[in-house]
Amino acid sequence: MMKKKNNIYNLIIIIVAFLVSIILYNKLPDLMPMHWNLAGEINSYGPKILVAFLSPILMIVIWFAMLYSPKIDPKKDNYTKFDGSYAIIINVLVTFFFVIHIVTLSTSLGYNIAIDKVIPFMVGILFVVMGNYLPKSRSNFFYGIKTPWTLTSEEVWKKTHRLGGKLFVISGLIIIVSSLLFKGNIQFIILLISIFISAIIPIIASYFFAKNSRK
Numbered sequence: 001m002m003k004k005k006n007n008i009y010n011l012i013i014i015i016v017a018f019l020v021s022i023i024l025y026n027k028l029p030d031l032m033p034m035h036w037n038l039a040g041e042i043n044s045y046g047p048k049i050l051v052a053f054l055s056p057i058l059m060i061v062i063w064f065a066m067l068y069s070p071k072i073d074p075k076k077d078n079y080t081k082f083d084g085s086y087a088i089i090i091n092v093l094v095t096f097f098f099v100i101h102i103v104t105l106s107t108s109l110g111y112n113i114a115i116d117k118v119i120p121f122m123v124g125i126l127f128v129v130m131g132n133y134l135p136k137s138r139s140n141f142f143y144g145i146k147t148p149w150t151l152t153s154e155e156v157w158k159k160t161h162r163l164g165g166k167l168f169v170i171s172g173l174i175i176i177v178s179s180l181l182f183k184g185n186i187q188f189i190i191l192l193i194s195i196f197i198s199a200i201i202p203i204i205a206s207y208f209f210a211k212n213s214r215k
Contacts, residue, residue: 006087010063010094017056017101024105028052032108038184040116042107051108055101059094066090069142078138085133086143092129096122117179120191124176127198131168135161145202149210156209164202171198 025048032051035044046054067090070079079086099122107113137144139157144150145164150157171194178190 006091007067009091010059013094013098014056014059014063017059017098018053020102020105021052021056024109025052028105028108033104036115036119038116038188040114040183051104055097055104059097059101062093062097063090066093066143070140073141075138075140078140081138082133082136085136089130089133089143092126096126116183116187120175120179120187123191124172124174124179127168127172127175127194129172131165131170131172131198133165134168135165137161145206147203147206149206153210153213155213156206159209160202160206163205164198167198167201171195 028048030048031045032048033042034046037043070076103113139154145160150160174194175191178187
């Protein structure tokens with residue numbers, strides 16, 4: 001039932017994303033913003049036919065890729081042990097790109113959106129949510145922190161993902177706060193350092209977890 005509700009949710013916001021683009025299409029400029037610099041200023045444009053539907057298409061790709069990758073995973077039986085949290089992660093990723101889509105359309109229509117605040121804030125939210133559900137995952141080849149040591153030991157997988165979950169939450173909170181307090185280079189550096197720490201430390205730790213488990 002939960003999985004069905006999650007699929008309905010994703011389907012609805014994808015349809016909404018397409019409908020919004022279709023309804024607003026004639027009002028959108030021929031060239032729409034595609035990229036912003038660290039100051040939140042537009043520095044790259046793309047044709048309307050591409051940009052207006054890029055995020056909805058990415059939403060479909062992400063949804064289907066994460067929905068069907070468990071079916072071809074050699075460890076597909078493990079997904080049943082965390083299917084609820086996995087479904088929530090899919091929802092959050094699809095929602096993230098939906099927000100980006102709405103922000104892009106709004107900016108194209110002339111609304112003053114603080115993109116340098118909104119996107120880092122959303123990245124922070126994404127990290128916090130992923131950090132909360134990451135420890136619930138079980139060994140697989142498509143989702144999570146995959147190293148030679150986590151993939152060959154369920155114990156190492158659990159320890160690594162518990163650590164990774166904490167680091168993701170801490171990094172997400174730091175990114176959220178920095179998005180509210182800082183701008184430009186400082187904000188970008190904090191974002192990069194936070195992402196780097198939450199990504200690299202669990203990988204290194206997984207080696208030591210495996211090494212200690214063999215003693």
